[in-house]
Amino acid sequence: MIDEKTAVSTRTRILDISRDLFGSQGYGSTSIAQIAEKLGTSKAALYYHFKSKEEILDALLNEPFEAMKDFRDSCTKPGVSAEDILGGLIDAMAGPASCLAAFETDPSVLQEWADRHDLHKEWDKLVSCLAGPRPTQGKIISARAAMAAAKQGTKTALELNDGKLTKNARAEILAAALRTLG
């Protein structure tokens, strides 16, 4: 009989360690050997839980990506304001999609995962929600700038507060991002 509890918790530990290392060193520059070392086992043991390095990346990003797509869907409904969109973006970046935000600038992740999942297209849909129908170039620029402001603001706030997004900081970020939009 398989020890399910151990399997699950080891799997979770692998994901935690990998999230950490991928985030700080990048996906491509992190080796299975490094993960195994932090895990305290051999590389082969790790391959019992994940059949490839890419599968670890998938496991780390699939949930955040689904959360992000759900959010994107909610933004296309009628009566959604810019405040809803940018506020939702902040909350996503601080919570369910934080891993996505941390990894998506890594070229090795872009190559191995983001291209395959059309991440770029998903972000573009959000830009369209903010810029409105038949947007001018100026609208597109300020929409993208506002999203960048929200993302960077959230990242900064999390850094300054041990990974916690305070109500105050959230309000500051949202206000700044809304100003960006104009």
Next chain:
Amino acid sequence: MIDEKTAVSTRTRILDISRDLFGSQGYGSTSIAQIAEKLGTSKAALYYHFKSKEEILDALLNEPFEAMKDFRDSCTKPGVSAEDILGGLIDAMAGPASCLAAFETDPSVLQEWADRHDLHKEWDKLVSCLAGPRPTQGKIISARAAMAAAKQGTKTALELNDGKLTKNARAEILAAALRTLG
């Protein structure tokens, strides 16, 4: 007698090709073999011009980094406005420091180059210029958000206009970034 003209132009071609590949695939995921292939020579030939892969990265980033530091110095002078800083940032991102902007999100570059050169500290100095003395957390957040808005806005404008920053786009980006700051 060494053929200096050929040496120089080959060196330049290597840098152009590397800038391209590093930008699209990331530094760590780009191999010397790939560069040599696009160059149309062997790997060994490439090593005649650069003694290591890291030296190529250095050659690509040193000038942009100096330009960025010069700009940062100019921002600490008295009487410099937020408009000067954000406008200068846009111009730097669109011109002399564009390579820096394109590479600095790559974790493999951060590890091999940015840490060694304290890039993070340099950006922080700019943040301080924008946030003012003894800044509140809100000031820091909006300063960082404004810089992110300027960077992303510039990137977007360049994408939409074949790498050219039009006067109009520059004005739009600057206005958006200034609004972000509040």
Next chain:
DNA sequence: GTCTATAAGGGGATAGAC
């Protein structure tokens, strides 16, 4: 579930001929 050992391949870099 975890181990040791090893396969199979790619990476950066060098030697020495031309």
Next chain:
DNA sequence: GTCTATCCCCTTATAGAC
């Protein structure tokens, strides 16, 4: 300046014992 051939290390991944 460029070539072929090669070295050596590190990487992902697997085989098979325990």
